[in-house]
Amino acid sequence: MAVAYSGGRDSTALLHATARSARELGLRVLALHVHHGLSRHADDWLLHCRAQCEHWHADGLPVSFLAHRLNGAPAPGQSVEAWAREGRYEALQTLATEQGATLLLLAQHRRDQAETFMLQALRGVGAAGLAAMPAEQTRDGLVWARPWLERPREAIEAYLAEQGLSFIEDDSNADERYARNRLRLAVWPALGNAFPQAEAALAQSAAWAQQALDLQREMAALDLAGLLDDAGLDWAGLRQLSEARASNALRAWLQAELGEAAPASLVKRLLIEAREEGAWPCSDGMLRLYRGRLSFELMAEPPTEARPVIQLDLSRPGLYPQPGWQGSWQVAPSATEGASEDVLRCLNMRERSGGEQFQRGPKGLPRSLKKCFQTEGVPAWRRQGPLLFSGEQLLFVPGLGIDGRSLASGTAPRLQLHWIPDVAP
Structure with a gap:
């Protein structure tokens, strides 16, 4: 298992308690530290965390220390908090997965949950936001768990004192530019004095919101089915x-x-x-x-210039990527309608130039592509893609399929074509 370990009071207590329990169970604990590079003290914090883990390991606790340093900077319009959070979660996921951990523990407690509920309520969010932090969730095979969401902060402080554990005091916690700090410093003391039960009540409200969110998701699944x-x-x-x-x-x-x-x-x-x-x-x-x-x-990026005519051999089943067209041809055997291998052996792929006519079925009448698209109910954005010609004969149109004049007859093997647009990255 792994523990997200910043070196602060909460994660220090959680890592130490987890390592003590793991020793009794014969398990190994990974202490995962993310260096955000935002504080002038970040290098000192990393050294503190490494030294503390080495000290505990020497005392017989099965704990190993791993660290990751974030690079880059927030994108335009992205807050520092959001950038750091996203980078931290990605780093923790990668470190834990690479080491084979299946469980990652986070140290948030009841006060954190109550604060999150209040901050979300002040943003005017719905049940998904008011549900605050889930006690457990799975991401890409890794279980993220918060075992202390129902524990008061006082219990954690008592554990630190009892075990004589040292921890880091992050000076940014006093910076009132951050919403959570303003809540902690200016609002929470007065709220706690006026309503001593506020922490427990707000955390319970978050639990009710989580239950309401689960119900919404179940109802949505039933309706969408x-x-x-x-x-x-x-x-x-x-x-x-x-x-x-x-x-x-x-x-x-x-x-x-x-x-x-x-x-x-x-x-x-x-x-x-x-x-x-x-x-x-x-x-x-x-x-x-x-x-x-x-x-x-x-939306895929539009081409910057006209595309050239390209000769293709699509006479064998498979996937044929066409990077210049942001898509691929898929060729597959067909038990019903399709074109013969001989017809598909020498094709020209080119843009629509106007005036092309498509015939629906062997006995249909050639009609303009516009009329065919309208009749078949093909929306404009699904009409994009290259046309295929066998010589000067139109053979395939995205959204319509194989022209009836090019369908194989008799008992000859048939192949079906599909144009598959790329998914934009």
């Missing part, structure tokens, strides 16, 4: 739900699509503005409502 298909989210079906359930399901779907929580303003805009069709910039892509389905598509 009947609203999703390959074309996206059934918008009419979503709007038949109550306002609260529709908002809840939409937030859950957006989080799954975007990989992060969607802004509350976006959820409100969609529920107010989305009717038959529309588009909304979002994260690194675009949300689009077309023919009753809401979908999300990452």
Whole structure:
């Protein structure tokens, strides 16, 4: 197992208590220290933590020390706190995983949980924010656990005194530029005097919010089960739900699509503005409502110049990446419709120039691509991609498939084509 170890009072107590228990169980404990490079004392803190672990190890505690130094700086518009937190979590995950740890312990206690609940409430967040810090969660196979969330800070201070443990006092804790410090220094003393039960009550409220969040997620999963298909989210079906359930399901779907929580303003805009069709910039892509389905598509970088005609041999099954087109051709055997190997052996891939006509099926009539796209309900953003020609005969169009004049007849083996756009990084 591993412990996130800054050298402060809380992590020092947790690491020492964990190492004592691990000795009885025959386990090894990793002390993981992240050097943020933000304080002039950071090098001294690293030396203190290393020396303390070596001292404990010499006394028979099964603890090993590992450190990681963060590089870089916050991105434009990113707070120092957010940058340090994200870098710390990534470093802890990497260090623990590389050493084979499956459990990582964090030292937050009941006061920390109560403060987090208050800070989130002051930001006007919903249940996900008010739930504050979970007692346990799994990320990429590593369990992150906070075993002391229900323990008061006084119990930790008593343990430090009882064991005679030294720890680091971070001078930045007195810097009132940070919201949590302002809360601790200016608000908490008065709140504790006026309401002695505040810490326990606020931490309990966070626990209730966590339970409400779990319920929201379960309800969203039930609602979305009947609203999703390959074309996206059934918008009419979503709007038949109550306002609260529709908002809840939409937030859950957006989080799954975007990989992060969607802004509350976006959820409100969609529920107010989305009717038959529309588009909304979002994260690194675009949300689009077309023919009753809401979908999300990452935006790839557009080409800077016209693409040349490229000759291709797609006569064998496989994946054929086309970096200049931000996509790949997928070729697979087909038991039904498809083109023959001979036809696919010599193809030209090129841009749409205008005037092309596509024939749906062997007995169909050639029609303009625009009319075919409209008839098949192919939205504009799924019409992008190269056209394939066999000589001067159009063979394949993204969104429509193989032209009926190029389908194999008789008993000859058939191959099916698919154009797969790249996912933008």
